[in-house]
Amino acid sequence: MRILPLALIACLMPVAGFSQCGGKFTSFVQSLKQEAVTAGYDTATVNGFFKGARQDPKVLKADRAQGVFQKPFIEFSRRLISQSRIDRGRAMAKKYDSTFRRIEATYGINRGVLLAFWAFETDYGSFQGDFNTRNALITLAHDCRRPELFRPQIFAALELYKRGNFDPARTTGAWAGEIGMVQMLPRDILDNGVDADGDGHVSLKTSAPDALMSGGKMLSHLGWQAGQPWLQEVTIPKGLDLSQTGTGSKLAAKEWQRLGVRAKDGALAAPGLQASLLLPQGHKGPAFLAYPNFDVYFEWNQSFTYVLTAAYFANRLESGAIYDAGSPDQGLTSSQMKQLQKKLQARGHDVGKVDGILGAKTRQAIQSEQQRLGLPADAWPTPALLKRL
Structure with missing residues (x-):
């Protein structure tokens, strides 16, 4: 049984009697400081972490302006995937070949899967976000829209600070508190951070080996199965019962084959595995079989469009074919x-x-x-x- 130290238990369950969100911001911060001391942190560490903490209105604006996820799959995927991004991804695969080999051997994660996340999250580390991470987390926890998600991350960041792996004044990242090349939340860094380059620190912002190994470990812990596929393009027959399609319905891949579903190229990747038939833009557009590993993507990001695009891009980076867009019916504004x-x-x-x-x-x-x-x-x-x- 895994035993968590008191400070980490605080990440999982707020202490009773402390403000959970809302109210005057300075009072909210003071409540967080009191809770941290109650959880076992010394006063100097707590004061050092929260010194200069402030509310960031730009974080709230970003939280309410996620219009990119309104775009349909074909438009979204074409926007995110370019030949230059594919070429750079393959170059990164060669540059960090030894790291990817280690990830594949240790965690069973294909390099294309991590390369796709690396590309979409930070363009291979080029832009990791310039929001102050501590302030972003406190702002979002105070906001009351999703405090249960962001409040525990504050205490995880505090634990990273205690360990010397977080600078509350200088650590920056995405507006939602993710840090580093593959954008991991503080709690995920605590659970899955790996010092792959051996310098004594988990440095997801400056060390590609640390970031990639940590991402691989996290995917493994989320349930990724080594050696199994995640997504495969298929064709569907006329007359197929479309009510069985979607992420909520699964059949063995060989059962889909019996119903007339065929791999676009070659044979089905895993006939014995359960799979969902995905039609992101209806029966006249592209079609995919999503295998169990595909479900792990939703532990990384909840957007269906993002997840499907990331899974498809992973295939492309491993020399997969361009999907057939078909001629889907007009969608909605x-x-x-x-x-x-x-x-x-x-x-x-x-x-x-x-x-x-x-x-x-x-x-x-x-x-x-x-x-x-x-x-x-x-x-x-x-x-x-x-x-x-």
């Missing part, structure tokens, strides 16, 4: 998506927040209404569906 979400809510569906983003709950609701209306139940929203509703 952001305002039309919000109209659709409101209509789905009115019919009793839980779509989460009305935000114009085609998330998992909205896809499930669309698929249900498509079945009810006798439309192809491929979870792709179209103007025709909006009009029918």
Whole structure:
């Protein structure tokens, strides 16, 4: 059984009696300091960590402006993936070949998978974000929108500071508190940080070996299975029951094959594994089988579009083919998506927040209404569906 020190237990469970979010910011910070002392940190360490802490309005603005995730898969993937990015990724694979070999041997993570994250998160380390990490975490924990996510990260950052691996005044990263070349939150660094270059510190901002090994370890701990595929492009037959498609439905790959699903190139990668059939832009667009490792991507990022693009890019970096975009039906604008979400809510569906983003709950609701209306139940929203509703 793994025993956590008191300071790390504080990362998992807030101490009763302390303000969880909101109120005057200075009072909130003082509450955090008191909680840290109660959890066992000495006063000098606590004061050093919180000295100069301030609220960052730019963090809140960034948190509410994630419009890129409203774009459909084809547009999103073409925006993120370029030939120059592929070429640079393959060059990085050669430059850090010994590190990738070590990752593959130790954790079983394909280099293409980590290269894709490295590319999308920081463009191979070129831009890692310039938000003060401590201030970003405290700002988001105070905000009350998702304090349960960000509050524990403050105490994880405090533990990193205690260990000499975090400078509260100078450590910078993404607006949501991720640090380094592959953008890991402080808690993930505590659990999975690796000193791969042997300098005595876990330096995810300046050491590619540290960042890549740490990312590999985290993926392994999240459940990645060595030697198994994650995504494969396929073709689908006419007349397929589309209500079985989507991340919420799984069949053995060989069962999909029995139903007429075929690998676009060659044979199915793993006929015996469970797989979901994904149609990101409906039955007229690209189609993929997603194997169990694909589910691990959602532990890294919750956006379906991002996850699918990252998984596809990993294939491309390992010499996979360009997907067939097909000719999908016209989708909806952001305002039309919000109209659709409101209509789905009115019919009793839980779509989460009305935000114009085609998330998992909205896809499930669309698929249900498509079945009810006798439309192809491929979870792709179209103007025709909006009009029918």
